[in-house]
Amino acid sequence: MGVAKNTLESLQWFSRFLDETPGDEEEGGSPRRIPNVCWSRVNPTPPPSPKLELWSNEMADELGLERPDGQILGGGKIVGGMDPYAQRYGGHQFGNWAGQLGDGRAITLGEAQGKNGILELQLKGAGLTPYSRFADGKAVLRSSIREFLCSEAMHHLGIPTTRALSLVSTGESVIRDIMYDGNPKPEPGAVVCRVAPSFLRFGSFQIHTNSGDIPTLKNLVEHTVKHHFANHSADGDEGLISWLKHVAEQTANMISHWMRVGFVHGVMNTDNMSIHGLTIDYGPYGWIEDFNPSWTPNTTDATTRRYQYGQQPQIGAWNVARLLEAIGPLMDEKERLYEVLDTYYDTFEQNNKSMWAAKLGLSKYLESDESLISELIALLQEVETDMTIFFHKLSFVESPNIESLEEAFYDPSTIPVEGWNKWLEKWWDRTNATPNQEEMRKANPKYVLRNWMAQLAIDAAEKGDYSIAEELYELLKNPYDEQSKYEERWYQKRPEWARNRVGCSMLSCSS
Numbered sequence: 001m002g003v004a005k006n007t008l009e010s011l012q013w014f015s016r017f018l019d020e021t022p023g024d025e026e027e028g029g030s031p032r033r034i035p036n037v038c039w040s041r042v043n044p045t046p047p048p049s050p051k052l053e054l055w056s057n058e059m060a061d062e063l064g065l066e067r068p069d070g071q072i073l074g075g076g077k078i079v080g081g082m083d084p085y086a087q088r089y090g091g092h093q094f095g096n097w098a099g100q101l102g103d104g105r106a107i108t109l110g111e112a113q114g115k116n117g118i119l120e121l122q123l124k125g126a127g128l129t130p131y132s133r134f135a136d137g138k139a140v141l142r143s144s145i146r147e148f149l150c151s152e153a154m155h156h157l158g159i160p161t162t163r164a165l166s167l168v169s170t171g172e173s174v175i176r177d178i179m180y181d182g183n184p185k186p187e188p189g190a191v192v193c194r195v196a197p198s199f200l201r202f203g204s205f206q207i208h209t210n211s212g213d214i215p216t217l218k219n220l221v222e223h224t225v226k227h228h229f230a231n232h233s234a235d236g237d238e239g240l241i242s243w244l245k246h247v248a249e250q251t252a253n254m255i256s257h258w259m260r261v262g263f264v265h266g267v268m269n270t271d272n273m274s275i276h277g278l279t280i281d282y283g284p285y286g287w288i289e290d291f292n293p294s295w296t297p298n299t300t301d302a303t304t305r306r307y308q309y310g311q312q313p314q315i316g317a318w319n320v321a322r323l324l325e326a327i328g329p330l331m332d333e334k335e336r337l338y339e340v341l342d343t344y345y346d347t348f349e350q351n352n353k354s355m356w357a358a359k360l361g362l363s364k365y366l367e368s369d370e371s372l373i374s375e376l377i378a379l380l381q382e383v384e385t386d387m388t389i390f391f392h393k394l395s396f397v398e399s400p401n402i403e404s405l406e407e408a409f410y411d412p413s414t415i416p417v418e419g420w421n422k423w424l425e426k427w428w429d430r431t432n433a434t435p436n437q438e439e440m441r442k443a444n445p446k447y448v449l450r451n452w453m454a455q456l457a458i459d460a461a462e463k464g465d466y467s468i469a470e471e472l473y474e475l476l477k478n479p480y481d482e483q484s485k486y487e488e489r490w491y492q493k494r495p496e497w498a499r500n501r502v503g504c505s506m507l508s509c510s511s
């Protein structure tokens with residue numbers, strides 16, 4: 001007996017955000033500053049020949065949706081109770097206040113009832129909005145594949161993230177100068193439909209405070225807490241502090257997971273920080289391959305490396321502090337906001353300790369483990385060493401000898417054997433020769449979406465072949481499992497061809 005399925009038309013749609021927060025009186029219109037609002041109604045631009053290329057059967061299940069063609073999810077048609085809009089927000093970009101940003105290439109179709117709550121469905125790349133500033137509102141296939149695959153992969157790694165429902169190729173070319181070096185060229189366009197409880201960001205709140213519009217700030221905070229933090233209240237200092245502590249905890253939790261798996265977001269601007277502590281806005285992100293904490297994939301950040309892997313926890317705190325400043329005007333005793341920052345640091349520290357305990361198979365973190373971990377971090381940086389393979393192999397070693405970990409090293413002749421064996425013995429003793437390897441295997445994924453893996457999927461998809469993208473989507477549903485049939489192809493250090501290739505070792509914000 002088949003279960004009755006929804007179509008996009010028959011989903012139960014809501015417009016809570018539009019109903020409860022102030023919006024733009026004009027519909028659509030050219031890019032401009034729009035003070036005192038949270039959103040502008042705007043319709044997607046229909047693409048010339050939309051085709052559904054990738055479909056997340058899991059997200060579809062959550063919404064009870066049957067697989068449609070590409071028309072609606074490509075932005076070609078508004079159906080049912082959809083009421084599309086672009087959100088207005090601001091943000092600190094690379095440490096500087098950037099003023100109004102907003103959804104420049106994202107258009108929310110509406111909020112729809114899912115099995116576990118109401119979810120916002122948003123098209124990324126469906127055309128101009130009043131917040132598009134100088135850009136075209138479109139997205140290229142390359143960045144859309146990266147968003148689709150990575151957000152689904154993150155979910156299966158157990159990391160809070162926005163999700164993807166679909167990827168539609170538009171049949172349109174989009175001009176991009178990938179490396180911003182004066183070489184623009186046409187690329188195939190695409191639209192991803194992404195899904196989250198909401199796409200509210202730290203910058204959604206900041207924009208009102210920074211333009212002195214406290215009534216709208218208050219309105220937005222009340223709306224957010226009422227629908228998304230139902231156990232909290234936006235009433236008075238006590239309520240606000242407890243809500244913000246929750247946000248700080250979720251943010252710290254998300255970042256500790258990034259550190260666990262070697263994920264580098266690449267653009268942790270405050271407009272890219274979800275109020276739900278979800279990984280959001282997949283742009284020039286990357287995965288640490290050889291363990292180098294100062295690595296960032298984002299070429300725009302190549303000189304200052306603000307968003308390098310090892311600095312993500314501190315940047316998280318900096319971003320939370322900007323959110324706290326934004327909420328400050330609603331507080332009587334603003335000094336109490338420092339408690340929230342303490343909560344961020346405490347949560348991160350707790351998570352970081354349990355993360356290391358799990359990665360190393362220690363039943364419990366002890367203060368004396370600090371040196372074991374710092375020595376490990378130093379050793380991992382001595383010669384080029386693959387983070388994922390190292391920890392995965394460590395979850396299987398039978399004796400404290402570096403030989404069984406050789407595959408993690410790019411050049412086995414350079415392995416600092418003595419140093420490693422000393423460390424391995426120390427670790428082995430600490431675990432009484434019985435590291436909890438079952439726990440280790442749940443903390444150390446075998447497969448992550450390495451930059452070159454995504455690039456292979458992109459190269460094929462640009463020729464119309466989505467089989468690699470499909471294979472990676474399936475593979476990354478079970479990142480902690482052995483999946484031996486995929487091993488030869490995907491359980492690999494970065495191949496040499498990818499060392500300096502654009503899209504693999506270097507990524508730009510161009511998307």
Ligand code: AMP
Pocket residue numbers: 101102103104105106131132133135136137138139267271272281283509511
């Ligand atoms: P991001 O760096 O992706 O977080 O983007 C920062 C801001 O630029 C956001 O307000 C985006 O909506 C906007 N933006 C980025 N790319 C485009 C584009 N192709 N068209 C319009 N707006 C864009």
Ligand code: MG
Pocket residue numbers: 271272281
């Ligand atoms: Mg963004």
